[in-house]
Amino acid sequence: MRKGNLFVVGLALLWFLLAGIGQGNAERAAPATPLSLPGTRVVVLGTGTPAADPERFGPAVAIVVNDRAYLVDCGPGVVRRAAAAEKNGVAALKATKLNIVFITHLHSDHTLGYPDLIFSPWVLGRKEPLEAYGPRGLRNMTAHIEKAWTEDVRVRRRGLEQANSTGYKVAVHEIRPGVVYRDENVTVTAFPVKHGIWKEAFGYVFQTLDRKIVLSGDTAPTDEVVKACDGCDVLLHEVYNPHGDELKDEHWKEYFRTFHTSPAELGEIARRARPKLLVLYHQVLEKLPEADLVEQIGKEYSGNWVSAKDLGVY
Numbered sequence: 001m002r003k004g005n006l007f008v009v010g011l012a013l014l015w016f017l018l019a020g021i022g023q024g025n026a027e028r029a030a031p032a033t034p035l036s037l038p039g040t041r042v043v044v045l046g047t048g049t050p051a052a053d054p055e056r057f058g059p060a061v062a063i064v065v066n067d068r069a070y071l072v073d074c075g076p077g078v079v080r081r082a083a084a085a086e087k088n089g090v091a092a093l094k095a096t097k098l099n100i101v102f103i104t105h106l107h108s109d110h111t112l113g114y115p116d117l118i119f120s121p122w123v124l125g126r127k128e129p130l131e132a133y134g135p136r137g138l139r140n141m142t143a144h145i146e147k148a149w150t151e152d153v154r155v156r157r158r159g160l161e162q163a164n165s166t167g168y169k170v171a172v173h174e175i176r177p178g179v180v181y182r183d184e185n186v187t188v189t190a191f192p193v194k195h196g197i198w199k200e201a202f203g204y205v206f207q208t209l210d211r212k213i214v215l216s217g218d219t220a221p222t223d224e225v226v227k228a229c230d231g232c233d234v235l236l237h238e239v240y241n242p243h244g245d246e247l248k249d250e251h252w253k254e255y256f257r258t259f260h261t262s263p264a265e266l267g268e269i270a271r272r273a274r275p276k277l278l279v280l281y282h283q284v285l286e287k288l289p290e291a292d293l294v295e296q297i298g299k300e301y302s303g304n305w306v307s308a309k310d311l312g313v314y
Contacts (some may be wrong), residue, residue: 040065040211042234042314043090045081047281050109057081057310059110059282061236063206063213064092065185071101071117072204072215078113079120085311096126102181102188103134104217105201106141115145122167123156129169133180133188135200139172146170175202191228193219196259203228214275218282221265226273234314235275239266240284243292260284263293267300278305279314 041064048056058075062082069092071078082093098121104110118130132138146153149168156163173180181188187207195201195218203225206213211233216225218238229235240260261269270278278301280293293307306314 074113229273263296
């Protein structure tokens with residue numbers, strides 16, 4: 001290779017590292033959206049699983065449009081992760097602005113941050129009730145959370161803190177597939193996915209003026225994701241490690257096949273769904289080398305993709 005070509009390649013690699021788009025397929029991955037640009041941004045607040053990994057907080061994503069943040073799921077640490085993103089330049093993720101969330105399903109790792117999202121922004125001054133959209137059972141979960149913190153609310157409202165009387169309340173919307181929310185920024189459509197024995201689990205489509213964003217939620221392979229994306233700008237999809245130690249046990253092997261999607265299966269889904277960018281999040285990838293992930297997905301998919309890290313912006 002000529003020296004001039006090596007210099008160009010070197011500059012390209014340096015730009016890629018500075019773009020901070022994660023550790024996925026470097027040869028094919030697209031750059032993250034700069035925070036200074038207008039338009040729709042996807043902020044991955046947490047990519048974690050139930051594993052206690054300090055580098056990956058609980059699953060949560062923010063779709064940011066015109067200085068408003070629309071959260072999807074609220075895993076452990078969601079409010080503090082949002083604060084970190086705000087510090088990095090995403091003003092829409094200021095705690096007092098966190099007032100709407102779409103929940104994919106009621107697994108604990110996706111909802112342990114729900115009390116945090118209800119109460120922490122209120123303590124910090126949020127006046128609007130939280131709007132929460134999700135499957136059947138969300139109303140019951142919310143009622144129990146509110147009951148559990150009854151004394152906290154009483155003390156904060158009637159004591160020296162003089163907290164407002166509205167910001168801790170929740171307007172719960174138990175949804176069905178179809179359009180579930182619309183405002184001047186976005187139309188949100190829920191679609192069913194297959195997550196083991198859960199009676200209801202959803203993925204979401206966020207259609208804005210400039211982008212179409214699709215989130216799979218937790219799911220085994222399903223054509224619903226392919227139909228929902230259909231050439232979308234960004235597809236965020238979960239993935240698990242089919243070579244993990246747990247899968248030496250037939251019970252866990254059956255569990256992962258029923259509840260989640262392998263890299264090879266995801267590659268096939270992405271090939272048919274044709275996203276402009278595939279983002280891997282909620283990754284059950286313990287002991288899966290990055291090169292192995294690249295190889296497995298690459299067998300089926302040659303498009304742009306990235307393995308997300310917490311606080312990645314796309």
